[in-house]
Amino acid sequence: MCPEKVKVGVLGATGAVGQRFVQLLQGHPWFELTALCSSERTAGKRYGEACNWLIGGAVPTHLRDVVLQECVPGPECDIMFSALPGDQATTIEKEFAAAGYAVCSNASSHRYDPDIPLLIPEVNPEHMGLIDVQKRNRGWSGFITTNPNCSTTHLVSALHPLHVRFGIQKVFVATMQAISGAGYPGVASMDILDNVVPYIGGEEEKMEQKEPHKLLGKFNGAKIEYANLVVSAHCNRVPVLDGHLEVVSIEFAQKPTQEEIIQAWRDYKPLPQQLELPSAPQPAVIYLDEPNRPQPRLDRMAGTIPGMATTAGRLRPDPLFDYKFVLLGHNTVRGAAGGSLLNAELLLAHGYLGQVAATWAGAFELA
Amino acid sequence: MCPEKVKVGVLGATGAVGQRFVQLLQGHPWFELTALCSSERTAGKRYGEACNWLIGGAVPTHLRDVVLQECVPGPECDIMFSALPGDQATTIEKEFAAAGYAVCSNASSHRYDPDIPLLIPEVNPEHMGLIDVQKRNRGWSGFITTNPNCSTTHLVSALHPLHVRFGIQKVFVATMQAISGAGYPGVASMDILDNVVPYIGGEEEKMEQKEPHKLLGKFNGAKIEYANLVVSAHCNRVPVLDGHLEVVSIEFAQKPTQEEIIQAWRDYKPLPQQLELPSAPQPAVIYLDEPNRPQPRLDRMAGTIPGMATTAGRLRPDPLFDYKFVLLGHNTVRGAAGGSLLNAELLLAHGYLGQVAATWAGAFELA
């Protein structure tokens, strides 16, 4: 009755994001983790040895003795999750896509390629249409999808329900980003203890010029027409382990009331929540009434699927824009591995995984 | 040859800001600390006993055995620095002013009274003129002056040289404020370790509606005509001991080039720097070229008088405003006790301390 699980692998399995993939795939109802791939330096070692487990607890027992493979097409699986660093991702992901794998990548390398979708399943599931364009263009039997940067993911997740109703024109955002966003070893403790660093290389550019515009853009059958909102971003690193906090001011095409905005968040039930995808939090956006929330330590794991929801609060008028508010999201769960995982669930639900997924065909009532 | 030192006291001497007054007055060339006043609960105790010294090191040896007095007019001194909490400051400061003391207050109680100056010596020294209005209005032989809130102080200090040249119309600011800004015991460690709190009671209102407008306003001989810039503020508490970091976006009446702004900061030599007041840093505003500065831990003590300067950096164009930049300042030095102290130095230099200061008359060449 229940179809067989889809085999999946992880590229870059020993790093901070790779570990989150491994953690989130434990006991997954649809996917079975069958391949752990890593750099040449560690390939051949057992996962338990090669991995400095950062998340808390220990490497899952059944994976301790799994031997790491090199990042070369071959492993018997259908989906490859990529937690590779940008420089390695560029080539390796293409090789896997050419070899027929569905690559669900968290790397930034291909996010802005015109024929590669940058996906948040709640926001722009129709961008999956680019996959056909991509396969045609490149002559690949597989394909690549990407998810956005951790700070953009939660910003756009909170803005999307407002954008579709009221049209967002201007966004001002100042971020306070967790150290785990820089990977491991990442930020030196001497740089961040009793300190804030008001600079994260490349981050402001991603938020101001690239990601929100593609994510909120329209797929016209051939390419994405970028949305034309204007974004200004100040990005800061703070001494917090997990959870990016963002203070946001916004201006609308049609200014709603404060109640209408909160209602838009509370009514929001996009495709992944309708399909009840296994990693889709219910609701997608949580709005808190307390005057001093959300806060990273208290709210980063909020919601039905820990770390997958975006939490908002403190909506109030802004003297320079229409409104301002605070948002928070987990950067290595929804903002990284969890984002790719939900993309894969969406692809499976929509029949984008070919023969492999044929047996799953009847399992979904698509919107 | 050198005139006798002016006797000064501190109201609220045992608290966090009170301790900074005590620290900054050690070895002061013009002032001699002769009275330490505190609440009824601790009055009568020795300072060394009553004081949980928070700054590092220990209570200055020569003050350990000084007996705390109550906050009632009587101590033989001319200037009373006030580190009282708001609720106590309201009445007590008036009593001292009525009794002939020059009260230099860090409390917020009287900051917005129309006849009481809110002073930053670099920014609006001419507001001292209100003192005559105040004494007339109230029939006091003494008077009250105040300094602004810690986050406003550094914001306005950085904006002032730009405002006088290019006219600032809009200011967007998101603050990341140190825990010492909340006093002691202040922020519970369980609220701030591995966390950020996106809310500081009353802080956004002070920045948006009250302080910058009075500070940058014009004294017309009778009252202050508030400046009409528009400010939007997001205030956040971060796990940093000292030093408020602020990310700022600004729009000008006449948009300068990036170079002109940096030049305006580098050329800035306002009155306290011209007079070489003992607590006036040279320069008043430091601009750093490094891409990731200023940072609280590295820059809060920058400059010739540790903790008294404002440091700026990362000036760059803003997609929604003209420019954006980062600024930093020490919140309990310049942003609190040091602000009051520099006010007192300005008052002395300008002859506002009456007979007491008569012997100082020839000591300054006023601008």
Added chain:
Amino acid sequence: MCPEKVKVGVLGATGAVGQRFVQLLQGHPWFELTALCSSERTAGKRYGEACNWLIGGAVPTHLRDVVLQECVPGPECDIMFSALPGDQATTIEKEFAAAGYAVCSNASSHRYDPDIPLLIPEVNPEHMGLIDVQKRNRGWSGFITTNPNCSTTHLVSALHPLHVRFGIQKVFVATMQAISGAGYPGVASMDILDNVVPYIGGEEEKMEQKEPHKLLGKFNGAKIEYANLVVSAHCNRVPVLDGHLEVVSIEFAQKPTQEEIIQAWRDYKPLPQQLELPSAPQPAVIYLDEPNRPQPRLDRMAGTIPGMATTAGRLRPDPLFDYKFVLLGHNTVRGAAGGSLLNAELLLAHGYLGQVAATWAGAFELA
């Protein structure tokens, strides 16, 4: 088939430990939370209002509107968990015990009373026998049991399997204790950020003179004969949210080999684990082989019941004693609320809850 759940309440439900009780009782298989009691100041308010929820996430939805009761006998329940501060616990717990409640207390007030058991179910379950002595002595229909201080709990939990086999004579311990051990607001952030405080009032006395000796003592049918090991403790507060780390050196009556010690920990399966009590972690003590573990952030939630196990590591010879090692345990879970909860489970399994528990009689095969 399954007996009805036992009704339980929490005294001091709004504090840090009270919140842990509430959290741990959610979905408990045996207990149903029916009464939340608090101080006069908050009694009458709804729990959601009165409670500054510190644990992360939010007050459980179904408890938000529960009205807080005063700490006065009356609530319809059989077990009262006490998270009261010491000064209030003294009287209130006695009133509840006199009125027939089984009071499972985390407070220190009655820990050293000769007829009140200080229990760790793995270590000294036979001390439950004191309950009969206590009821006789005091003429109470109910009774009080207590659990030890957070740092003692994990120390004795790790030592017990070694003590029963090899006889421990000397214990040297230096603790690095989490801020949550001081409750809320507890430790001021200005006291602990970028700092360690080498002093925790009363803590060293508890470890050196009182708790380990009673816990490892023998119940002779009338009273506890204290164990005569010698303990030296240095207690320190560190900037860690949860998890007390302790470095320990020990000397035995019969010195075992290093392997024998590790084997003793790995073989350890005391009563709660045999009975499979719902909150008993399997195993009770985890030994890690990595050279730099346990660590608070990574290991405080280790084991099958998060926060209930004790983790040890780094066993090695000591130049002054026989061996030294590192141990870690969660201070507000096993070290506080979870300790009381496991005590209550043990009491129920052993028939100490009277008529109420009659229906549970056949549910356990006691050791």
Added chain:
Amino acid sequence: MCPEKVKVGVLGATGAVGQRFVQLLQGHPWFELTALCSSERTAGKRYGEACNWLIGGAVPTHLRDVVLQECVPGPECDIMFSALPGDQATTIEKEFAAAGYAVCSNASSHRYDPDIPLLIPEVNPEHMGLIDVQKRNRGWSGFITTNPNCSTTHLVSALHPLHVRFGIQKVFVATMQAISGAGYPGVASMDILDNVVPYIGGEEEKMEQKEPHKLLGKFNGAKIEYANLVVSAHCNRVPVLDGHLEVVSIEFAQKPTQEEIIQAWRDYKPLPQQLELPSAPQPAVIYLDEPNRPQPRLDRMAGTIPGMATTAGRLRPDPLFDYKFVLLGHNTVRGAAGGSLLNAELLLAHGYLGQVAATWAGAFELA
């Protein structure tokens, strides 16, 4: 009248300890910094460019444009301070000593060489005698001296005045060491935020087997006869920027009273304090009476020469040893660069700098 300053250089000038050397040498009354040497990678660059200044503030203005030299004998100076990492120090320091330089090293490479002194000027100035042995043995015109590891330095500094009076036989120490002790980038923030790491590679061995024994040993004219006290050490890394805290238990040959110990610390006036060496704090050991001190943030800069003194507190009886107490010292000032600097001052005062120092000959009245 005042002799010309002695020219000095720094090997490894861009690292964390190198920067402390540079900072401490600013305005030094005897030494003039004339050479900054670094690895091949940065040699040739200007110091201001090559250096990520970690201490706070900025690279001293007059050094910004100094061009870094390679670590090869040649620079015109008499003393070479070495902040080299261990692996590089081994060879490079020997080359400089052979070439006639007085190398004052903070590296561990040569600390345990039998003919190289491991010096704390307060503790074992007579070990300077090894320099003649060393020069004879090795045929060098220069020589090497070393200072101990940061955690040993402060431990032995606090113990020395007690050892000479009462004879210390056993020392138990548990350290809580600051992150700056691991250099830069050193400890990853993800490893230490909200955490403690109960392991520092090689540190316990240094304290247990090597350094205290050599430091407290006797120079018999040919070599050091190691002291035979027994030390047990537990070393831990805590989230503190600077300042190693150590909790210590001790046993004496002749057990003194508590008052005698405190008196021994208060009376302590060893050679550097008698000679009034410029970097010698007065007193060398500070004893605090407060029940919760010393603390790293409050006391690491205590004393007349910030960061150079050792602070002790909380002396009390120990159930297993004679007494226990708490000590604190700055790890990168006295525990590293400042230790080497004071060694150099001692060498100059004692005529160990040859012709160069001839002009200084009359400047000291030696003990």
